[in-house]
Amino acid sequence: MILLGQILEVLISGLLSGVLYSLVALGFVLIYKASGVFNFAQGAMVLLAGLALVRSLDFVAAQGFPMWTAIILGLTFAAAVMTLSAYVIERFVLGPLVNQDGLTLFMSTIGVTFVLEGLAQMVFGAEIYPLKLFPTDAWFLAESIFPGGILLNKLDVWGGLIAGVLVAGLAVFFQRTKTGRALRAVADDHSAAQSVGIPISWIWFVVWLVAGLVALVAATVWGTKLGVQFSITFLALKALPVLIIGGFTSVPGAIIGGLIIGAGEKLAEVYLGPFMGGGIEYWFGYVLALVVLMFRPQGLFGERIIERV
Amino acid sequence: MRAPAASDIAAGEAILSVKNVSLAFGGVKAINDVSFDIKKGEIRAIIGPNGAGKTSMLNVINGFYHPQHGQITFKGRTRQAMRPYEAARGGIARTFQNVALFKGMSALDNIMAGRTLKMRRGFLWQMLRIGPALTEEIAHRRRVEEIIDFLEIQAIRKIQVARLPYGLQKRVELGRALAMEPDLLLLDEPMAGMNLEEKEDMSRFIIDVNDHYGTTIALIEHDMGVVMDLSDRVVVLDHGVKIADGTPDEVKSNQAVIDAYLGVAH
Numbered sequence: 279m280i281l282l283g284q285i286l287e288v289l290i291s292g293l294l295s296g297v298l299y300s301l302v303a304l305g306f307v308l309i310y311k312a313s314g315v316f317n318f319a320q321g322a323m324v325l326l327a328g329l330a331l332v333r334s335l336d337f338v339a340a341q342g343f344p345m346w347t348a349i350i351l352g353l354t355f356a357a358a359v360m361t362l363s364a365y366v367i368e369r370f371v372l373g374p375l376v377n378q379d380g381l382t383l384f385m386s387t388i389g390v391t392f393v394l395e396g397l398a399q400m401v402f403g404a405e406i407y408p409l410k411l412f413p414t415d416a417w418f419l420a421e422s423i424f425p426g427g428i429l430l431n432k433l434d435v436w437g438g439l440i441a442g443v444l445v446a447g448l449a450v451f452f453q454r455t456k457t458g459r460a461l462r463a464v465a466d467d468h469s470a471a472q473s474v475g476i477p478i479s480w481i482w483f484v485v486w487l488v489a490g491l492v493a494l495v496a497a498t499v500w501g502t503k504l505g506v507q508f509s510i511t512f513l514a515l516k517a518l519p520v521l522i523i524g525g526f527t528s529v530p531g532a533i534i535g536g537l538i539i540g541a542g543e544k545l546a547e548v549y550l551g552p553f554m555g556g557g558i559e560y561w562f563g564y565v566l567a568l569v570v571l572m573f574r575p576q577g578l579f580g581e582r583i584i585e586r587v
Numbered sequence: 588m589r590a591p592a593a594s595d596i597a598a599g600e601a602i603l604s605v606k607n608v609s610l611a612f613g614g615v616k617a618i619n620d621v622s623f624d625i626k627k628g629e630i631r632a633i634i635g636p637n638g639a640g641k642t643s644m645l646n647v648i649n650g651f652y653h654p655q656h657g658q659i660t661f662k663g664r665t666r667q668a669m670r671p672y673e674a675a676r677g678g679i680a681r682t683f684q685n686v687a688l689f690k691g692m693s694a695l696d697n698i699m700a701g702r703t704l705k706m707r708r709g710f711l712w713q714m715l716r717i718g719p720a721l722t723e724e725i726a727h728r729r730r731v732e733e734i735i736d737f738l739e740i741q742a743i744r745k746i747q748v749a750r751l752p753y754g755l756q757k758r759v760e761l762g763r764a765l766a767m768e769p770d771l772l773l774l775d776e777p778m779a780g781m782n783l784e785e786k787e788d789m790s791r792f793i794i795d796v797n798d799h800y801g802t803t804i805a806l807i808e809h810d811m812g813v814v815m816d817l818s819d820r821v822v823v824l825d826h827g828v829k830i831a832d833g834t835p836d837e838v839k840s841n842q843a844v845i846d847a848y849l850g851v852a853h
Contacts, residue, residue, distance in 0.1 A: 447714070455713040456706040463689045463700045470687035473649065474767060475675030475704040527691070 283424030288548045289541055294434035296520075296540015297441045298503070301496040303517040303524065303532040304444065305489045310526045311452070312461040312485035313372070315383040321514025322394040323490055326363065328497030328506035329402035331356035332409045349411065353494070360490030363394065368483045376478055377468050395511060404508065409501035412436045437499040441533065444495060448488075448529050461485055519567035525580025534578065539563040596662060602627040602803050603648065603771055608657030610643055610827075617643040618654065619827040625771065630797055631805045632818035634838075636847055639824040641807045642684060645773050648805070649681050650674040662770065676704060680769035684776045684807075686756045690749040694759045697748055698734060701766030702727045734762050738792060754785040761792060765800075772796065774806040778813055786810065790817060815839065823847070 302324060309317040335352030339345065371386050413436075418427030452458040463471045464481045472478060500510055516539075524535025543559040551558050570577065596602055604624035610617045618640045625631045633641050646652040648659065653668035661677060669677075680701070689697050706713075706727060712720035735744055738758050743751060748759055757777065764772055777793065778786045790813060796802050808814045814821060815835040823831040823838055825847040831838050838844055 450714045451710065454716055455710040456703050457710050459692075459696060459700055460703055462692055462696075463703075466689035466691050467687045469651065469671075470683065470689065471700075472651070472671035473675060473681050473683075473687075474701050474763060475672055476700075477672045 287428045288544050292541035292544030293537050294438050296536040297438045299516050299520050300533045300536030301441050302513045303520040305492045306521055307529055307532045308489045312465050314380050314465045318387040319390040321511035322391045323493035324497050325511045326394050326398040327356050327360055327494035328501045329398050330359040332407040332506045333402045356494050364483055364486035364490050367486050372482055373479050406505045406507040408505045411498050412502045445529055445533050519563040522567040523570045525577025528579035531579030542566050596627050598628040599626055604660045606658045608654045610654040616827050621829045623822045625805050627803050628801055629819040630817055632814045632821045633807050634814055635824035640827040645775055649679055678770035680764035680767040681773035682760045682764050686760050688748045688760055693745050694748055695744040697759055698731050698762045698766045701763040734765050738762050754781050772802050772804045776807050
């Protein structure tokens with residue numbers, strides 16, 4: 279019974295922390311779906327959103343406003359910052375590159391990364407700022423069945439709920455709205471999209487905006503977990519195996535990929551760790567991703583690309 | 588300002604006229620001082636040897652290229668250049684020489700994408716799919732199904748277009764352009780790479796579109812037999828210059844055209 283309880287605990291906490299990776303991976307999927315670009319700047323966007331949120335929230339709270347007002351104002355301000363950055367990125371970086379090769383666009387997002395990281399820390403500061411939006415204590419479940427119960431982190435549960443709502447909303451948005459259809463169209467063919475009257479600059483603005491807002495959501499959860507600080511940008515690297523497993527083009531894939539990585543690395547750490555000297559969870563995700571690459575290069579849920587010869 | 592409706596222009600009057608248009612890429616003159624018009628309701632062919640500037644001409648009309656000189660008058664409004672978005676809004680639809688479809692999407696979704704400009708409801712309503720947004724979605728879907736029936740592609744509507752054979756892809760692309768209910772339809776080599784049977788089908792669709800919907804069509808084509816059968820009037824370009832303009836019979840017997848196609852010692 280103790281063993282079963284322990285496995286369950288590791289599994290559940292792994293799955294939930296995997297969902298948090300998915301939150302970051304989602305931003306990548308959105309931009310990839312809509313512009314065929316791997317957006318290297320997603321991690322920097324999480325940092326920017328987090329800094330804008332925590333700094334404005336602290337500022338408002340310091341003026342003596344009640345906590346709820348401060349949170350709402352902070353979120354509004356951070357959303358405005360993400361809107362502005364979406365506009366600037368479209369107008370000055372991607373807009374002039376319409377009809378260019380995917381690799382060119384990718385390189386431009388690397389540039390965006392460094393500019394965003396630098397600007398964000400220049401404007402908002404480069405310390406570690408604690409953020410407390412969600413409870414960080416734990417529940418102990420099913421204590422009558424398992425001795426000591428199953429430890430469940432409340433923050434992880436919140437993250438899971440938020441990710442679920444976000445994914446459902448995005449999936450419906452992509453499938454049902456004309457803007458969603460237009461996003462997919464632009465990703466496939468710029469000129470054809472223009473020829474049916476889809477304004478590419480507007481679509482790109484929308485997609486960077488949505489990716490920015492997803493980054494903000496990720497920042498609320500991750501900021502609470504780690505504090506808002508520069509190392510939050512490295513989350514982008516954690517999202518990479520999630521994307522490879524789930525497929526770059528699939529919103530549900532980002533979630534499933536996150537679950538697999540999260541559960542996989544926690545189980546490996548706890549049950550293989552002792553034999554291999556520990557530290558497995560830092561690289562286990564990448565190994566899983568490599569295995570998937572060997573058998574399904576497009577990921578579990580990605581669109582299969584058929585090249586005609 | 589609202590774009591004037593095509594119905595304001597009587598059949599037989601020019602819906603589009605191109606006047607003294609020149610387009611150069613660096614030192615290369617793709618189009619040199621070309622003028623011609625397209626009358627409402629006709630099928631107008633643009634022909635010429637490789638590199639004559641036919642596709643460039645189509646790209647100018649549709650707003651992809653902006654000419655350095657000249658004017659384009661479409662439905663009574665004159666301008667030197669417009670953006671593709673404005674052309675689409677104004678009622679110009681097109682297909683591409685090398686099929687340009689949304690490869691990851693189904694045939695149905697591709698054609699639905701052609702309805703983008705006609706959909707009005709906000710995205711929140713569309714996401715919930717209730718009320719007016721639902722009525723709108725159904726109305727557009729019905730229209731798209733009519734086009735699918737018309738082009739005889741019912742069986743493939745749910746298939747991802749990248750998996751379709753070339754001839755059917757061309758048909759889906761035509762469907763997407765038709766879904767825009769254009770006043771002027773530009774077809775860039777609609778029969779390139781097709782076998783005889785597919786060419787006959789495509790010819791039939793082009794004639795039907797012109798007959799049933801009264802759509803004005805401008806097409807580029809290499810197959811001379813097809814051009815002569817289909818079109819009401821033909822304009823011939825060679826090295827970016829207009830060398831002939833008239834009915835198929837007039838063009839066929841024009842010495843400059845014969846020279847351009849057969850090649851003569853200069």
